Amino acid sequence: MDSKYLIKQLIEKYKESMEIRNCAAATIRGKIRYLEKFFEYLATVHDIYDLNKITKDIIYEYQLYEYKRKNLKGRLNTIAVQNNALKPIKDFFKFLKEKDYIIADPTIDISYAKEPKNLPRGILTIPEVRKMLQVPDLTTPIGYRDRTIMEVLYSSGIRKSELNNLMLRDVDYIDGFLTIEQGKGKKDRVVPIGEAACKYLENYINSIRTEFIKIPYNDYLFLSNRGKGLYNNAVWNLIKKYGKKAGIKKNVFPHGFRHTCATSMLRNNANIKSIQEFLGHSCLSSTQIYTHVTITELKETHKRCHPRERDKL
Secondary structure: OOHHHHHHHHHHHHHHHHHHOOOOHHHHHHHHHHHHHHHHHHHHHHOOOOHHHOOHHHHHHHHHHHHHOEOOOOOEOOHHHHHHHHHHHHHHHHHHHHOOOOOOOOOOOOOOOOOOOOOOOOOOOHHHHHHHHOOOOOOOHHHHHHHHHHHHHHHHOOOHHHHHOOEHHHEEOOOOEEEEOOOHHHOOEEEEOOHHHHHHHHHHHHHHHHHHOOOOOOOEOOEOOOOOEOOOOHHHHHHHHHHHHOOOOOOOOHHHHHHHHHHHHHHOOOOHHHHHHHHOOOOHHHHHHHHHHHHHHHHHHHHHHOHHHHOOO
């Protein structure tokens, strides 16, 4: 069998295995894209089309290539991007070895680069959130919809994609809950929302949303001017717009509301495990990053307020 065709077939089998494991469609697309880039590199740089000719040294060389490669902005890729390029390759060869398509896995001793623990970006202060919330014109349907979107993001800490996928049936503004279906990792969860967000949701659904309804009708909670669900970057663009209008200098984006929500709850003594469940994190380590934020703030407060810090040494 032609080697190029064999590789194509095996990638397809790997894709099927991910579908059987119920991996998210976006995850599958991303892994396949990385694999195709890897095999394109092998063909272009090494003229290799045979799986048996792929060695540990070649994998390591590709890891070095990703380390030195610059992105579209002319900067070196981050450690996370480098590791993301390597993960599908290691996973693919592990799959091939388990299914006996290859004798040995050339990636077995290849380690990921150590990623630095970066603090979340775009965390807003409470006054900054309030300033943004005051910007939309509530006398217009778009303004009221946008205010409701920001209220929901801040109150619930849900992801932009989760907000885009909310349906009318997912909202309980009486008891104060959102049902997130098929969130990140295809996991469902129920998220509490506060009184302010519930008030805006009730008014939006009963009085404002009808202004956006067109034919054919759909059940998405938040609708565009054309009566459809919001396009992927709609929330990103509106958050950027209101951040600019509010005069906020820092980089403002939808995920910043999620960070701000989690950090605010932690400052007010919320249990870290509760925040993990609230945010839908599969690993506690993903949630613990917010503890570093409060520790950093505590250090700054200590330096500013402790009497010994004012003494000249």
